[in-house]
Amino acid sequence: MAQISPYNDSMRLGMGFNSFTQRLCNYAVRPVGAGFEAHPDPPQYKTSAVPHSGNISNGYEVMWTAKFVNTMSEVAQSLNISGAPQIRCDFAPPGGAKTSASFNDTNTFAESDINYLIQVRVSHQRFNHTEFEFIPNLHQSEFTRLYGDSFISGFVEGGEFNALISVKLRDRSDADQVKQQLEAGIGFTATARDLDQSQSAPIDGEITIAVSWKCGGDILDGGMTEWTLNSLKAIVMEFPRKATTCPMRINALLTKYTSLKGFREKDIQGALNYENTGLYTAALLDAYLDYKCICRSIQQISRKVEQGEFALVAKEEMVELAELFTEAKEMPNGLSPYKGSIYGLVKARKDCRIEMLKIIREVDTVEEQPQVACDLTRPQQYLDPAMFRMLLPTTQDLKKARAAAAQEQLSCADLTRKLEISERERTAAEISALGLANELK
Structure with a gap:
């Protein structure tokens, strides 16, 4: 089964690729029985008619995913992004390359109590039905650095929509209730009744919605000015139809060099395998x-x-x-x-x-x-x-400590005042009882 990697406009058929760093490398293969075009242009798509029904035709496959995520590695894995470029791009100075997972702010993700990932993927794998052969007489020293561990053998076309809802609650004890609310209002299996119930109870916290998508058309409604949970659900449900209307390349298909007979026949030094990393x-x-x-x-x-x-x-x-x-x-x-x-x-x-x-x-x-x-x-x-x-070191909030001390001081003063009143009342009662006793005598 071929691996996939997020597509960018620099990718070309037959180009070498490092699946660990997700870096483009030199060509090490060529199509069998054909001239090798080093820089073929990507295909140009024309807008087609929107399907009349909700079914997606022409071989497109639709995958819906909605799940809670606890770590950024789960998000990166869902987006087919390796951890290595994520770390390097985060450390890179401003203006450096960014990966597809950069649509989400890592600080917001870490500080939120709930992170809910929604994905809609409309895909059609276009294997090029082309056999590749290994180019002979390649420079074999540091093979992986020059040519990577795989090559681009095809592309996945269609569209992809990603949204990450991050919620920072005022009261963390509400987390389970808010999770149920998100699943009812945004989840793909929710009913109309669930949606009505979720809208009746606003979430008590700070909500951040990070969105990215790949398709050749405009998915936003003309009157939309901001992302909300309601608008997000509407766009997500309509996305597959719009993605098939104007598809684009969303992923590159990667094939290992080890699948090529010409590669296996050579004792190549420096060829690395990242399958277990x-x-x-x-x-x-x-x-x-x-x-x-x-x-x-x-x-x-x-x-x-x-x-x-x-x-x-x-x-x-x-x-x-x-x-x-x-x-x-x-x-x-x-x-x-x-x-x-x-x-x-x-x-x-x-x-x-x-x-x-x-x-x-x-x-x-x-x-x-x-x-x-x-x-x-x-x-x-x-x-x-x-x-x-x-x-x-642990921290002490001095403002809260001062407020607590002041409150305690007020409580002590109030208690002292009550004790003084109680003592006066007791003394008055004793004097009154003593006077009554004297009168009886």
Whole structure:
């Protein structure tokens, strides 16, 4: 089964491709019995008539997906994006290349309590019914760097719509209820009654909707000015019809060089195999984005400390981390908790960036040595973000502390006042009882 990768206008039939970095490479194949056209133009599509019914014809396949996602690696996998270019493009300076998953802001994703991914994919695979042969007498030194591990053997045409709904709740205890509400209102199996019920209860929180799509036509209604849950559902349901009206290339089909007889007959040095790197690369992506969020959080806390809104308290030494440090390699700060001061935060932020650089370096290592992704005996090359968080000082919100202290002081004053009143009433009662006793005598 051929792999697929997001399409871009630079792709051409027969072009080499690195499936790990998703980078275009030099040509290493050519069609059998035909001249090799190095730069054929992509096909030009003409708008056809919209189908009269809701059924999609002409061999198009429609796939609907709506699911909750917890990590960015799940989003990247759903979009057929490798973790390696995601990490590199995020680290690249402004103006660098971006991947298809960049339609979503990673900070918004990390800070949200609920992330709901919706995808509609209308596809028609166009295998070119062309046999390819390996070009003889290729330069074999560092083969993968020059030619990749696969080549473009065809394209997937149609349309693709992606939407990520991120919800930051005011009360996290409402998470289950809001999930049910999203499934009822946006899910593809929802009934009209479910939709009415979901609209009757507004979501108490901040909602962010990130959208991207690929098709040759305008999918937006003329009067639409913003994305809402209602408008999103309407566009999603209508998208397949519009995608088949004016399709475009959405993916490239990739074929491994090992499928070619001419390649197998040669003892090629430097040809690499990335088939078993997916899980490890996804873990690298999630760890990298976790550190990105930690670094941003440290910066925000530092600002609060400087403004006198937060106070810091260093954590105590942890025996488990000390034991881990004796087995670990190049870990920051000796795995000791950071100081409860602005200087401790500065050191933590620096170490956080170092860990991000280690992950980027690990991506480079996997590209050159794919076998390390499956080496269970190899020490971890970076500190797990969860352990790094354990080293950070805890914060105290001084505003809340002052408000709580003031409230406690008011409560104490009120209690004292009530006690004084009670004491006066008791004394008056005793005097009255004493006077009555004297009269009886």
